[in-house]
Amino acid sequence: MGSVQQKAQAGSLESGDILVMVSPAENDGDAVIELESLVMPQYGRAIHETIKTILEKNEVRNVCIKAIDRGALDFAIRARVLAALLRAGVSLKEESE
Amino acid sequence: MKINRSILIMPGNNPGMLQNCSIFDADAVIFDLEDAVIPQEKDAARLLVANALRHNGGGKAEIMVRINPLDTCGKEDIRAVVPYGPAMLVVPKVEKETEITDIVRLVKDCEKTGQNPISLTAVLETPLGLFAAAAIGMADRRVAALSLGGEDYATVLGARRTKEGQELFVARSLIVNAAAAAGIYAIDTPFTDSNDPEGLEKDALLARQLGFKGKIAINPRQVEIINRIFTPDPLEIEWARRVLLAMEKAQQEGAGVASLDGKMIDKPVAVRARQVLQAVGDIEQGKEGVL
Numbered sequence: 001m002g003s004v005q006q007k008a009q010a011g012s013l014e015s016g017d018i019l020v021m022v023s024p025a026e027n028d029g030d031a032v033i034e035l036e037s038l039v040m041p042q043y044g045r046a047i048h049e050t051i052k053t054i055l056e057k058n059e060v061r062n063v064c065i066k067a068i069d070r071g072a073l074d075f076a077i078r079a080r081v082l083a084a085l086l087r088a089g090v091s092l093k094e095e096s097e
Numbered sequence: 098m099k100i101n102r103s104i105l106i107m108p109g110n111n112p113g114m115l116q117n118c119s120i121f122d123a124d125a126v127i128f129d130l131e132d133a134v135i136p137q138e139k140d141a142a143r144l145l146v147a148n149a150l151r152h153n154g155g156g157k158a159e160i161m162v163r164i165n166p167l168d169t170c171g172k173e174d175i176r177a178v179v180p181y182g183p184a185m186l187v188v189p190k191v192e193k194e195t196e197i198t199d200i201v202r203l204v205k206d207c208e209k210t211g212q213n214p215i216s217l218t219a220v221l222e223t224p225l226g227l228f229a230a231a232a233i234g235m236a237d238r239r240v241a242a243l244s245l246g247g248e249d250y251a252t253v254l255g256a257r258r259t260k261e262g263q264e265l266f267v268a269r270s271l272i273v274n275a276a277a278a279a280g281i282y283a284i285d286t287p288f289t290d291s292n293d294p295e296g297l298e299k300d301a302l303l304a305r306q307l308g309f310k311g312k313i314a315i316n317p318r319q320v321e322i323i324n325r326i327f328t329p330d331p332l333e334i335e336w337a338r339r340v341l342l343a344m345e346k347a348q349q350e351g352a353g354v355a356s357l358d359g360k361m362i363d364k365p366v367a368v369r370a371r372q373v374l375q376a377v378g379d380i381e382q383g384k385e386g387v388l
Contacts, residue, residue: 010141011141014111014113015113016111016112016113016114016116017111017112017113072112073112073116073152074152075112075115075116075145075148075149075151075152076112076115076116076145076148076149078148078152079112079141079144079145079147079148079149080141080144080145082144082148083140083141083144083145086140086144087140
């Protein structure tokens with residue numbers, strides 16, 4: 001199981017990007033995902049699902065994720081979540097999801 | 098290998114640009130992991146480019162990735178992006194043919210079964226690299242092009258970099274000569290003032306005159322000018338067709354020599370005419386998105 005060792009972040013608030021911040025969860029349990037997005041009504045659910053899928057594939061639990069989306073496409077969301085996890089000390093199963 | 102007239106370089110850590118890479122009408126785009134990415138963002142850029150390659154096509158533009166030198170984090174770049182099939186890796190600061198053979202070995206190790214072999218463009222940016230240009234071009238059949246890094250080269254020389262580019266004249270000529278000896282293409286260094294279209298046009302015309310087949314663009318605004326300069330104009334195309342017709346007619350008549358408009362046509366002239374029509378064919382093929 002991948003384990004978040006420390007706080008980390010990746011991405012930016014530029015248009016087309018997403019800022020992803022990860023930190024170890026205070027309590028054991030499923031991942032907590034907090035998402036802000038300009039396109040929340042249209043794509044919020046899909047973005048949330050993408051993040052959740054990456055966590056599941058890499059067997060990461062006990063993590064808090066805060067993501068601020070600026071209209072990122074799926075490839076950018078995946079890349080930024082993976083980069084934040086990598087920087088937080090998670091050993092990734094595959095670097096392109 | 099298709100000729101790329103315009104090759105637009107864009108920062109590998111900018112998702113907004115990567116997602117729009119196909120709208121600029123460039124024949125090829127380079128996702129840059131080297132100079133355009135600060136050291137502390139190399140890891141994130143590598144992941145972004147790998148995911149862009151996997152999930153986003155480049156449209157009709159061929160996608161290349163400029164990796165970092167092997168003595169920094171080039172190996173990690175190769176491992177991250179090669180499995181997702183960029184058409185080409187752009188290798189900076191090459192000085193020896195052994196650097197190419199090392200990279201080819203690493204690339205082969207990372208390619209998936211059945212994947213199209215990835216080509217290389219070697220960028221020569223130092224006097225040592227220029228001296229070894231032909232050997233670098235011939236180091237492996239995967240080397241498809243040589244390019245010049247004009248800014249670094251002028252810096253190493255201690256020369257002032259000018260818009261006219263006299264300080265690059267020898268380097269450009271050496272690269273074109275070495276590429277021709279190796280049977281590959283020469284791609285010109287960027288014109289770095291994106292607010293000077295007239296200067297770019299002059300610079301691109303000089304490069305084409307010297308024998309370069311394309312030029313790197315640093316800004317989408319440069320693409321249209323570069324495409325125009327490196328596209329044969331209608332008069333050239335008409336001339337090339339007439340040359341080949343005259344050659345064919347002479348052969349049918351059993352004449353040893355053909356002539357057109359009172360000028361003798363020999364083999365080199367016919368080869369140039371074929372090159373013009375080949376370039377036109379490549380451009381048309383690119384427009385149809387059949388790469």
